[in-house]
Structures are given as C-alpha cells and as structure tokens.
Amino acid sequence: MRISTKKEQLVKRPRGRPRAYEPDVALRQAANAFWKAGYAGTSLDDISAATGMNRPSLRAAFGDKHDIYVKALRDYWSRKFAAIHDAFAGDKALGETLMRVYDAALSIYFSGDEQVLGCFVVATAVTEAPGDAEIQDIVAGGFRKLDADFEARFKKALQRGELKPGADTKALATLASATMQTLAIRARSGTPRGELRKLAQKATNVLCS
Numbered sequence: 001m002r003i004s005t006k007k008e009q010l011v012k013r014p015r016g017r018p019r020a021y022e023p024d025v026a027l028r029q030a031a032n033a034f035w036k037a038g039y040a041g042t043s044l045d046d047i048s049a050a051t052g053m054n055r056p057s058l059r060a061a062f063g064d065k066h067d068i069y070v071k072a073l074r075d076y077w078s079r080k081f082a083a084i085h086d087a088f089a090g091d092k093a094l095g096e097t098l099m100r101v102y103d104a105a106l107s108i109y110f111s112g113d114e115q116v117l118g119c120f121v122v123a124t125a126v127t128e129a130p131g132d133a134e135i136q137d138i139v140a141g142g143f144r145k146l147d148a149d150f151e152a153r154f155k156k157a158l159q160r161g162e163l164k165p166g167a168d169t170k171a172l173a174t175l176a177s178a179t180m181q182t183l184a185i186r187a188r189s190g191t192p193r194g195e196l197r198k199l200a201q202k203a204t205n206v207l208c209s
Contacts, residue, residue, distance in 0.1 A: 118188030
C-alpha cells in the first residue's frame with residue numbers, strides 16, 4: 001500500500017479558508033439592522049456589526065448595501081408567504097382561516113427580541129419604493145400575490161356558500177390585505193398585540209358578513 005507523502009497531502013488540501021458564517025443567518029441579521037433603522041438609516045458599518053462580517057466579506061458574500069437590502073427584502077417575502085400559506089391550508093371555515101392568517105402575520109410583526117418591528121416591507125421598503133424601481137417592483141409584486149391568495153380563499157368561500165351570492169371577492173381580498181397592512185403599521189407604532197388581534201377579529205367579522 002502506497003502512503004502519500006506530506007507534500008502530496010498539502011497539495012490535495014482544499015485552498016482558501018472555510019466560510020466562517022452561514023449565509024441565511026447573516027442575511028437575516030442584516031435584515032434586522034434594516035428593519036430597526038430603515039434602509040437610509042442603516043450603514044454598512046451597522047450591517048457589519050450585526051453580522052460580524054467586515055466590509056470586504058459582506059461585499060464578497062452579498063454585494064453592496066443595495067444588493068444586501070434587496071436580498072433581505074426577497075427573503076422576507078418568501079418567509080412571510082410560507083407562513084401565510086400554512087395558515088391558509090386546510091379546510092377551516094372562512095372566519096377561522098382569516099384569523100389564522102392574521103395570527104401568522106402578528107407572530108412576524110412581534111418577533112423582534114428588543115422591540116416590535118412590524119412588517120419589514122411596510123417599515124422599510126414602502127418609503128424607498130418611489131425612488132427605486134427594483135424595490136417598487138418587489139413590493140408591488142408581493143402585495144399582488146397577497147391579494148391573490150386572499151381572493152382565492154374568498155372565491156372558495158363563495159362556492160361553499162360562506163358568503164352571500166354575488167359577493168365581490170376581489171374587493172374583499174383587497175380589504176383583507178389592507179387589514180394586514182394596518183396591523184403592521186399599528187404594531188410598529190406601539191399598539192399591543194391583544195388589541196390588534198381584536199381589530200383583526202372585527203375586520204374578519206365584517207369580511208365574512
């Protein structure tokens with residue numbers, strides 16, 4: 001049996017230092033920095049402090065500040081829709097389904113360790129959208145998807161007789177989506193979670209009637 005020499009072992013050893021961070025974790029740490037202070041109020045130094053990565057490492061992993069933010073925004077939408085789809089799943093009554101969806105949203109809005117952060121999109125992206133076409137497209141696309149998910153559920157409710165014949169499912173979906181955004185704004189402004197859940201229940205009662 002041939003034993004490889006020390007020189008051969010060194011040659012076969014992978015070059016470069018092993019990655020000292022987890023991309024998903026680092027991206028969400030960067031997102032939290034944006035979430036707390038907004039896009040304009042967050043510097044690369046803030047992101048570096050949040051992730052524990054220096055500027056060259058950040059650029060190599062994610063790009064510049066704008067690139068990092070866009071990646072964080074897309075990741076937030078992805079995670080939020082995953083939670084909402086889980087809430088929509090099943091065969092619950094319309095009212096119970098809507099409350100499951102709103103509870104899923106509230107769990108996200110109140111997920112901050114140090115402060116109530118609300119919705120990442122509403123808190124950070126809406127202010128940037130008018131001057132940034134890419135961010136505007138991502139925000140608008142997410143809201144369209146949210147409206148479509150609500151509308152699909154209202155159409156199902158109409159077919160099952162849970163709504164009055166002729167109910168405008170598109171209008172109901174828009175109102176349901178707007179309620180979610182209202183919850184996000186009020187959460188960030190300091191309204192307690194219990195009060196917001198009562199608001200969601202009142203909105204649900206109206207939407208189901």
